[in-house]
Every structure is written in C-alpha cells, then in structure tokens.
Amino acid sequence: MKASAADQQELLRLQAIDTRLAQLAHRLGALPQAAPLAELATKEDSIRRTRAEAVGVLEDAKAELGRLESDVSMVEARIARDGERLTHTSSLKDVSALEAELVSLKRRLSDLEDAELVVMEKVDQAQGAVDAIDDERAAIGVQQSKLEAERDEAAAGLTTERDQAARDREVVAGTVPEALLAFYEQRRARGGGVGAALLRQRTCGGCTITLTGSDLESVRRSAPDEVVQCPECDRILVRTDESGL
Structure with missing residues (x-):
C-alpha cells in the first residue's frame, strides 16, 4: 500500500486519540x-x-x-x-x-x-x-x-473529555485517505486497539521489538510512501526522523 509520509504520520495522531478514548472508556467502566x-x-x-x-x-x-x-x-x-x-x-x-x-x-x-x-x-x-x-x-x-x-x-468530567476526544478523532480521521484509514482500522482491530506505532530508534512502539538483520534492512529499503508493517506484531510502522534508519 502507498501513502505519503505525512498521511502515515497522521496515523500517530489518530492512534493517540484512539488510545485516549480506550483509556477513558476503561475509567468510565471502572x-x-x-x-x-x-x-x-x-x-x-x-x-x-x-x-x-x-x-x-x-x-x-x-x-x-x-x-x-x-x-x-x-x-x-x-x-x-x-x-x-x-x-x-x-x-x-x-x-x-x-x-x-x-x-x-x-x-x-x-x-x-x-x-x-x-x-x-x-x-x-x-x-x-x-x-x-x-x-x-x-x-x-x-x-x-x-x-x-x-x-x-x-x-461528568470524563464524559466531557471523551466527547471532545471523539470529535477530535472525527476531524483527524477525516484527513487520512480512505484506504489507509481502512487498513489502520483493520490493524487496530487485530492489534488490541493499536493499529499504528512509531518506529523509534529501530524499535516498534507497538510491541517494543527492535528490528535487526533482514527485517531492518527491508524497512530501510522501503520508499517513504510505502506503508510498512512490523514483522513481529503486524502493526503499521510509522517512520520519522526518530526511527534511526
């Protein structure tokens, strides 16, 4: 799948909101x-x-x-x-x-x-x-x-925060291309609520596995607009200047 680096990085914003929504839902239920x-x-x-x-x-x-x-x-x-x-x-x-x-x-x-x-x-x-x-x-x-x-x-406070986060999610999700958003949602459903993770210093933010060898080389060779996935957890790996590639 192809998507611009900027669009892929939007997934990190979306994931942060989804994580917050999950936390708020847990707190409301608890x-x-x-x-x-x-x-x-x-x-x-x-x-x-x-x-x-x-x-x-x-x-x-x-x-x-x-x-x-x-x-x-x-x-x-x-x-x-x-x-x-x-x-x-x-x-x-x-x-x-x-x-x-x-x-x-x-x-x-x-x-x-x-x-x-x-x-x-x-x-x-x-x-x-x-x-x-x-x-x-x-x-x-x-x-x-x-x-x-x-x-x-x-x-009351948690509900207000949840509602605001839901509105923020709608805005951010609207900036993500439809195909990329659908792929993210699929990964999130299979990944326990996490569909995209930052690759920081060659380490997946989703499963904390550090890429080495051929896995690392494969990611390095991938074009910036290529959507890559963690070989361990299968989540979308979002590459930035922090990725250490």
Missing part, C-alpha cells in the same frame, strides 16, 4: 459505582422473573376463586328458586323432592364456601408475595437511582 450497579441490574432481572412467576400463581388463584364464586352464585340461585317453589306448592311429592334437593344444595353450598375460604387465603398469600417482590424492586430502584446519580457526577 468507576466505583459500576460494579454495584451491575450487581443490582442482575438482581433486578432475577426478581423480575420471580415476579412473573408470582403473578402467574396469583392469577391462577384469582381464576379459581372466580370459578368458585360463580358456582356459589348458581347454587344460591337454585336454593332461592327451590325455596320459592316450596312455598307455592301443595303437592306432598313435590314438597318432599324440593326439601331433599334443598338439603343437597345447602350441603353443596357449604362445601363451596369452605373451598372459597381456602382459595381466598391462597389469593391473599399470592398477592402478599407479589407485593413483597414489588417492595424489593422499589428498594433496588432507589439504590440504582442513588448510584446512577453518584456515577453520573463522577463521570
């Missing part, structure tokens, strides 16, 4: 609030899943209670109907049948009401479980808000 916030996020996610299960239990209990209440209403309506019929019949056969049915219906009503009380208790317990989870989530939310406010205050 703020003392970051770890407890991550723990709270994990805890909140777990509690959210637990709440979904608890709500499912509550909805099932409410549905069961609704069915029982419907059955109770139906039995009460039949008791009222049979009671009304009993007061208006003079047939001994009908009276006997109605009285027997009323005994059966009242027994059924008693059983339903007992079951209803049991399920009402289940609903209360399930609702209590959901309420307790909501209280816990609210407490976590308070902790998160407090830590986020502390984090944002601590990060």
Whole structure:
C-alpha cells in the first residue's frame, strides 16, 4: 500500500486519540459505582422473573376463586328458586323432592364456601408475595437511582473529555485517505486497539521489538510512501526522523 509520509504520520495522531478514548472508556467502566450497579441490574432481572412467576400463581388463584364464586352464585340461585317453589306448592311429592334437593344444595353450598375460604387465603398469600417482590424492586430502584446519580457526577468530567476526544478523532480521521484509514482500522482491530506505532530508534512502539538483520534492512529499503508493517506484531510502522534508519 502507498501513502505519503505525512498521511502515515497522521496515523500517530489518530492512534493517540484512539488510545485516549480506550483509556477513558476503561475509567468510565471502572468507576466505583459500576460494579454495584451491575450487581443490582442482575438482581433486578432475577426478581423480575420471580415476579412473573408470582403473578402467574396469583392469577391462577384469582381464576379459581372466580370459578368458585360463580358456582356459589348458581347454587344460591337454585336454593332461592327451590325455596320459592316450596312455598307455592301443595303437592306432598313435590314438597318432599324440593326439601331433599334443598338439603343437597345447602350441603353443596357449604362445601363451596369452605373451598372459597381456602382459595381466598391462597389469593391473599399470592398477592402478599407479589407485593413483597414489588417492595424489593422499589428498594433496588432507589439504590440504582442513588448510584446512577453518584456515577453520573463522577463521570461528568470524563464524559466531557471523551466527547471532545471523539470529535477530535472525527476531524483527524477525516484527513487520512480512505484506504489507509481502512487498513489502520483493520490493524487496530487485530492489534488490541493499536493499529499504528512509531518506529523509534529501530524499535516498534507497538510491541517494543527492535528490528535487526533482514527485517531492518527491508524497512530501510522501503520508499517513504510505502506503508510498512512490523514483522513481529503486524502493526503499521510509522517512520520519522526518530526511527534511526
């Protein structure tokens, strides 16, 4: 690849900014609030899943209670109907049948009401479980808000510096030829964030290996506009008056 010496040296400016951006990102990620916030996020996610299960239990209990209440209403309506019929019949056969049915219906009503009380208790317990989870989530939310406010205050200066560095990068990157910039980005992705390094006194600034023998001679013979790479780390080697060639 060919690129003017001046364009190649612009890569050193770009690399310095990229290194600074990486440092700022690390510092922002290493703020003392970051770890407890991550723990709270994990805890909140777990509690959210637990709440979904608890709500499912509550909805099932409410549905069961609704069915029982419907059955109770139906039995009460039949008791009222049979009671009304009993007061208006003079047939001994009908009276006997109605009285027997009323005994059966009242027994059924008693059983339903007992079951209803049991399920009402289940609903209360399930609702209590959901309420307790909501209280816990609210407490976590308070902790998160407090830590986020502390984090944002601590990060304000770093964020401003990061944003300025990002703007500076955009300006510098705009001065680098597209092909050279793409090659730099490729090297940077493979080189742990370092795509270009100064060759100072025959030593690569990326991997600190000193060039000797045929490697050194190959770099010496390369034209100034030839983009050369470190034979050890494969990063772009930027040559200047400090290179010792």
